[in-house]
Amino acid sequence: MNKLLAQEIYYFMVLGRNFEYAAKENYMQGNVSGFLHLDLGQEAFSVAAMKAFEKGDIFATYREHIMAMARGIAPKAVMAELFGKAEGVSGGKGGSMHLFEPSRFFYGGDAIVGGQIPNAVGCAYARKLQGSEEGVMVIFGDGASNGGAFFESLNIASTHKLPLLFLCENNEYAIGTNIKRSAPFREQAKKAEPYMMTLSVDGMKAEAVYETIKKAQKLIEDGHGPVFVEAFTCRFEGHSVSDPNSYRSTQEMHRCKAKDPLEHFKKELLEKWMCSDKELQEIEQKAQKAVDEAVEFAKNAIEPNTAALLEHVFVEEV
């Protein structure tokens, strides 16, 4: 980590938070519809993981707006996708949960819990066969680590020593069910221990996430095979905007919000990286401007034409 990188991470964290609030506002106004899973509170995790794993292939979940932007997909293209517009990153056909950009090695946006993990295993197999330097990172939640796809993937990835980083975002809730009620222990890394090296990190701290992912990446590069990283996070809101979050007490939410990753990282920028207030204000203004422009762009973007309905069902015409 250096000052320049810390500032870049801060920019994407502010961008992410403001973007999510803008998405929520536009959902309330009816401009965005369907399921909308906000990443509020998990900005440090999402941004630092992407910035640490900057080159390899990414397979993410449906809570992926901030990750997509940190990977280099334009906020305009992400917001336009939320609005269902033709200029959206998936042409308005995917929506919030399905952001795809192969040119950035970003493959969704998968809305089947755990469904992306076997895909990441297959991609890692391809990368190993191709002798590629870059590995693959798959992001999933604590909920997915209770499913069969996850266990099958641990087994196959470790059997073939695949260059795959399993990144578990443990926010302790599978929608409304606490991990204590669906698994015998809180730490999901315990499930991976027989198969591979595991690391744990406080997912609310950007620098710690960054350094842990870098360390995992180094282990993979050194031929240790797959590595499991578990980041403990806390989401500020419900599972999606339609979830009132009633299963968490006021005290629990108070403890959660006290860990605000933006406030923590801002303090680090000021104290550890000697950033000035003015520098940070400029970053915050730039991020807000990008969000405002994204919303404006999405509002004015065009609807898909009706012919688009039948396009891209297949690659090859019959």
Added chain:
Amino acid sequence: MLYREALNKALDEVMAIDDTVVTLGEDVGLYGGSFRVTEGLVEKYGEERVIDTPIAELSIVGNAVGMAIGGLRPVAEIMTGNFSLLAFDQIINHMAKFHYMSDGKIILPMVVRFPQGVSKQLAAQHSESYEQMLCSVPGLRVLSVCDVNYAYHALKFAILSNDPFVFIEHELLYNKKGEVNFEEQLDPFKARIVKKGEDITIISYLKMVDDVMQSIPEIESALNCSCEVIDLCSLNPIDYATLATSIQKTSRVVMVEEDHKTGGFGSQVIAWAAQEMFYSLDAPPLRLAGKDVPIPYNRTLELASIPTPNSIAQEIIAWGRKNDV
């Protein structure tokens, strides 16, 4: 050449010219494949391209999707059709949808192969057919080939295509003998006219085509007519043009399939015929299919649960007499 040898030849030839082609599945490597379709390939192309997997069907197809994203052309084998159900999330939610959901950005050149159908006393969990579910999923090409020559050409075509294919085989076809014309330019999406005729169009696919052909002498002699037999070959897309031409000529249509009748694939063909060919028809369409029961173990009950050459002949003759063929 045997049907399984034709499939093996297709895989072998494509793997020889394109080193991005890999095949994966349970026992496809050192064992040589449960039905010997991948025999000899691991010796030629190594364990990295002929991949023995755990018994984990969700991962076999899920990994193949990821391999295709990563630039390979995987050919996944599911040992038998019933096991494909464990992989249906990956087949339907991932394999079939990524191209569309990504607005064409993700391309999945991949094939999932599996044998299915009633073999001999394998009971309810090893005998079923699943084309009805697969054909109703937009984004999947589905081939289901009876002929040895077509098997060779169609599998090669599927592997080299940029679309995701399900290639359905039948366990009783693997040892079927036939000639392969290696020079032929064959369109696997076009239905095959197995036998020309004037009075009845009989449509089928996979092993039932052979059963229909066995029943033809008895039908033609009893009804004093000639039957045209069509092997669909491709179930998505369906070659309606070939069907329409035949029905316009014969004015009568029969659909024969092995699968359970309710919701079976043939209902789509008959629904199409009723809607689009109504004024060409001189008789109500006839649909022969398996009974709506789990496939039983006992041989007598098993054979009673699906159309056989004898039952096909009897039912078509009775229908023909009733409808003045």
